[in-house]
Amino acid sequence: MKKKLSFSLLTLIAGFMLAIQFNLVNQPVVSDTRDMWELKNDLLKEQQTQVELIDGISKLEGKIASYETKKNESKEEVLRDTLKELKAEAGLTEIKGKGVIVSIQPSKEGALLGERVEYISPVLLIRLVNEMYRFGADDISIAGQRDISSSVIRDINGQPKMDGIPLNDYPLELQAITDDPKKLKQRIEGSELMDDFFIDNFEVQIKEPIGELTLPSYQNDVNVERMTPIMDEGGS
Numbered sequence: 001m002k003k004k005l006s007f008s009l010l011t012l013i014a015g016f017m018l019a020i021q022f023n024l025v026n027q028p029v030v031s032d033t034r035d036m037w038e039l040k041n042d043l044l045k046e047q048q049t050q051v052e053l054i055d056g057i058s059k060l061e062g063k064i065a066s067y068e069t070k071k072n073e074s075k076e077e078v079l080r081d082t083l084k085e086l087k088a089e090a091g092l093t094e095i096k097g098k099g100v101i102v103s104i105q106p107s108k109e110g111a112l113l114g115e116r117v118e119y120i121s122p123v124l125l126i127r128l129v130n131e132m133y134r135f136g137a138d139d140i141s142i143a144g145q146r147d148i149s150s151s152v153i154r155d156i157n158g159q160p161k162m163d164g165i166p167l168n169d170y171p172l173e174l175q176a177i178t179d180d181p182k183k184l185k186q187r188i189e190g191s192e193l194m195d196d197f198f199i200d201n202f203e204v205q206i207k208e209p210i211g212e213l214t215l216p217s218y219q220n221d222v223n224v225e226r227m228t229p230i231m232d233e234g235g236s
Contacts, residue, residue: 044134045134048134063082063085090148090149090218091139091146091147091148091149091217091218092148092217092218093217094214094215094216094217095139095177095214095215095217096177096212096213096214096215097138097139097177097178097212097213098177098178098179098181098208098212098213099137099175099176099177099178099181099184099208099209099213100175100176100178100181100184100185100188100206100207100208100209101173101174101175101176101206101207101208101209101213102128102132102173102174102175102176102188102204102205102206103171103172103173103174103204103205103206103207104120104170104171104172104173104174104197104202104203104204105170105171105172105202105203106170106201106202106203107198107201107202107203108203109201118168119158119159119160119167119168120160120167120172120200120202121160121200122153122154122155122160122161124193124196124197124200125142125153125160125167126153127193127196128174128193129142129147129153129174131188131191131193132174132176132184132188135183135184135187135188135191136178136179136180136183136184136187137176137177137178137184138176138177138178138179139176139177139215140174140175140176140177140215141174141175141215141216142162142167142172142173142174143162143165143167143169143172143173144173144216145162145163145165145216145218145219146215146216146217146218146219147162148218151163153167163220164220175213175215176213177213177215181208182208185206185207185208188204188206189206
């Protein structure tokens, strides 16, 4: 009787342990991937920054080499060339090249459902512009206005404005010049931002124009802050 009781007890314990093991094996593994995605996004941004820095160093080295070959030329001519390059990089001159056109307008589905869409979110527009630069855009214009490093997109009195100019006419068109229009188009189309535009009842169309794009020069005044001229105290 004692042996039967021990055997039954051992069987019960073994069955209980097997049941626990079965539950552990079959229980789905749930992990929080938010931190992982944040790390991936940060890594992509750092890699992009590194590429931009390397590209900038390469351009500067090219300029130094160019200056070395122009030692016999007048300083005035070198300064004129440098000024021309700096104005182009700052967006103060018209630029032409191949690229893509991004057109944004209220969705037809939202209109049919009676959902009123007035203005696009400045935050969403800023995210799109930043993504386009990250995806390979070199220069961008928004509604015919050149976007430069000091441009500001924000909500003013309930309307989205860029450098004080309203962005409330649809379709709202962004033009971007890039070395690889096809790649830029594909990356914009695959961006999660497209879902955000859809949620806000906007539809986005991206196309590659047949000919060259022409981006206008920046027309507003450029405010330069925290910069003072250095006086040359040395003799000539």
